[in-house]
Amino acid sequence: MTFLLLGDISQSTLDPAGVGAERIAELFHWMLSGGVLIWLIVVGLAVYSVTVPGRHRPRLTKTLVIGGGAVFPTLVLTSLLCYALAMLPALHQPAPKTGLTIDVSGVRWWWRIGYRTGENERVETANEVRLPVDQAVEFKLHSEDVIHSFWIPALGGKVDMIPGRETRLKLHPNRVGRFRGVCAEYCGTAHAQMAFDVIVMQQADFDQWLRDQQQDAREPAGEAAVRGRELFRRKGCGACHTIRGTDAGGRVGPDLTHFGGRLSLGAGIKTNDADNLRRWISRTHDVKPGVQMPAFKSLSDRELDSIVAYLEQLN
């Protein structure tokens, strides 16, 4: 687990960790080369035309202007277009039906995530996507309010999430590690703080994790945690948050059933530790302005400690 916490969190499309991202990085480099080539030739001809003294031969001038300014760029662009288009069908091809399907909804300003585990069964979590390495995964994308865009730069392309519609995306990670996903379409105040963690794991680890996710929340152990569960109920957190196995069943905010096992909090913006969680609950809007959760300023230190203890042990 430590490598996940300590390693770099890549968010670069040029440092690919997935099949789609590899193709996109390749394409980027070809496009860049083509662009540089056109630039060099056009600018080179322009410099030539103004620096070489005397009358230029009209015939040659015409050839250079038409050839370098129109024909050559058109040929380069056409080959780049063909190269890019030839790449599309494979990228667009849905993942095999037998593989993993994950529903992701964009909600201002966090991500609702559902793993399809059976015909009509789903395990819900939030703000963290775990994937098995070397497997093509199909994402079904939705939005519950405005247009968002789902993007994990290190793994592949981005796709908009449009209210009332289902869009889709296939990702095929091929390197274990921790990556960062973001919302790539402006969606309001906290848009820049709408991110999520992506953790690519070995198949066996992933299977174990998914089995754990299917379990209800663990019983609180220890006095503080037990008090925390009671406070979670009394303070009305359950109106917005679900903790499976308790009577908290709200759907306004992220599912917290296994919150303690998540690496970050607040949709990928802070490390998930006790200090940050205290601040999140008591000074929510300082941490993430605009967020649709009320700050619980009136909680005493003891109450806060209890709630934090309760939530952190929900792994």
Added chain:
Amino acid sequence: MAMTETSNRNEINKTDHVTSIWWIVVAPTVWAVHFLASYLTAAIFCAKVADSDRSAGEVQLAVMAYTVVAIVIIAGVGWAGHRRQRDGHGRSPHDEATAADLRRLIGLSTFLLSLLSAVATIFTALVFYFVGTCH
């Protein structure tokens, strides 16, 4: 007006008017119609007709047909423009204040825009050539 340029008097008297400026927009319009027709066909086909394997071979055929028609029209327009441009002499710039030069200028613009429209139309068609599914 036509009297001002003697070398082309016959030609101009014969057509009796300066070439219509509308010639210039024909080729880009063909590209636009081709573009719309292609994407509308794909959208309607994929929404209403495509079966479960989501293949869109029919759309590819249709777009190929649109492309042939579009390129034939654009080539015709381009050729007509080219001929007007060279009327009498092919020396640009055609910037004399004469009907004949105006006619050449319109011819040249028509010709160049036809080239551009042909490239744009082929670029549109390439998308359908490479992406043969509704995914």
